Amino acid sequence: MRDIIVFLAIAALVVQIPKRPAIGVMTFAWLSLMNPHRLAYGFAFSFPWVAVVAGLTLVSLYLRPGQIKLPKTPLTIVLMVFMVWMTITTPFAFEQERAWEEWNRVMKTLFFTLVTIAALNNEKDVKQFALVVMLSLGFYGLKGGVFTLLSGGSSRVMGPPGTYIADNNDLALALLTIVPLVWYHYLQATKRWMRWGFAALALLTGAAVLGSYSRGALIGGAAMMFMLWLKSRHKLKTGLVVLMILPLIFFLMPEQWFGRMESIGEYKADGSAMGRVNAWHFAFNIATDNLLGGGYRVFTPRMFHIYAPNPYDVHAPHSIYFQVLGEHGFIGLALFLAFLVISWRTGSRVLRFCKDKPELKWASDLAAMGQVSLAGYCVGGAFLTLAYADLLYDVVIILVLLEKVLIPKNWKPKQHPVSAAAPQPPILESSRA
Structure with missing residues (x-):
């Protein structure tokens, strides 16, 4: 059925x-x-x-x-250059079969990122796309939140098998990333029952993140909540909602959850944490020794025996930054970081354009929440292997579409006029006078 x-x-x-x-x-x-x-x-x-x-x-x-209509912006150009660079590194990858398999998957994701940007051309498309992204993962936030409440947080929330969010840590980062998009729809809702529904979904998604037992998501969540408050136009209301999460944690989660979170400060005694540090050293070493990096999915036992400080402690990179560094070298990492920075600046450009335009309050809210999502992903992603996951690029798509649909091609922010009280340069009289 x-x-x-x-x-x-x-x-x-x-x-x-x-x-x-x-x-x-x-x-x-x-x-x-x-x-x-x-x-x-x-x-x-x-x-x-x-x-x-x-x-x-x-x-x-x-x-x-x-x-x-694919806009030629710094972001789309950097993304295409990043795709070209990863294509250049793949023929030189140390694990050829694994590398080409991953290249095929990643290129499909990034190619369709460009296709999506090119195919959506109006305000209705932007709003619908943001709704699709939010609901697609909001389903698991609702489901996981209810499961966490009913189980008292005693069991871990996991994602659907055979997907990139199957692991509890990966699911947690995905759910963390869409909370600001849920909050955006809360801000835009005109009916009370819809506002209550989105507020409940945001809280249940937060509960699902807690129920994942992901320590990386906890760190990313703290950074994201601060950004959510900072970017919100209703700081008092948003602050109260954020504060409501603290008693939820203390009354909902069992002692075993607190024990796992407390281990963040004791990483040297945590085998899993030290394994990640070993993988990070591996990524740095292989990038230092190879301009092109090691290629996709190079984190294997064979390569750890050559480049890792501890050759027997094999781990996935557990960091979007060290993942790109190890696979595509310092040039690949520089392109990836440039992509993230330009994505953030695209959101800031939209916010500047929408300033003092009440009719574009929806776009201002969406750009701000898109930036919060991006910040949560970048912080939480520092501990997870999700550099090429669809969600990151879908959030960026939202920011690019806002710029594409709203901002005229030759628009530039207005410069603040020089104050009349500001000192003026002296007028020099001609020596011939």
Whole structure:
């Protein structure tokens, strides 16, 4: 029965893609983030839905070339250069089979990031895309939050099997990232029941993050909550909601949860934490010795025996930064960091454009919450291997689309006029006078 429901739901969207490519890229985002077919057990589980949706979307765009509008901004240019660099490093990867398999997956994600930016062209598209991203993972926030409440936090919240959020730590970072998007929809809701619903979803998603027992997500959550308060236009109301989370933690979570969180300060006695440090040293060593890095998925026992301080303590990088450094070298890391910085600055540019424009308050809120999501991902991602996960690029897509839809091509921020009271340079009289 579940297979039939999933099949019909996806099929209902698929048949509309030839008429409207925007539906295709949004369906692609839904499938990539939520993986609804992974909740089934029969034929729907293994059916190549993503490939079908991607193919139909590209055909639909090909038949409508006028709808393809990829802005040439610093962000899209850096992203394409990053893709080219990772393609250059792959033929020289130390683990060829693993590297090309990962290259195929990553390039699909980044290519469709560009396709999505090109296919969505108006305010309605931006709002719908933000809603799709939020609901796709909000489902697991709702589900995980209820599970945490009912279990008293005694069991870990896990993601759907066979997806990039299957691991409890990865799921926690994904849920952490969408909390600001939930809050954006709370700010925009006009009906009381909708506001209460989004507020409840935000709290339940927070509970699901706690129920994941992820220490990295706890650190990222603290940074994100501060940014959420800082970026909110209702600081008092937002601050009260943030403070409500503290008693929730103390009354909800069991002693074993606090014991695990306290181990953050005792990382030297934690084998898992020291394994991550060993992997970080490995990434630095291999990048120092190889301009191109080690290639995708180079964190293997064979390579650890060559570059790791402890060759027998093999770990995944557990950091988006050391992941890129180890796989694509210092140049790859520089491009990745530039991509993140420019993404943040894109949000700031949107905020400056929307300032003193009440009709664009929705865009200002979305840009601010997009930045909060980005900050949470960057902080939490410092401890997780998710440099190429779809969610990061979907958040960036939202910021780029706001710039694309709202800001004229030649717009520049207004310069503050020189104060009349400011000292003026002296007027020099001609010596010939």
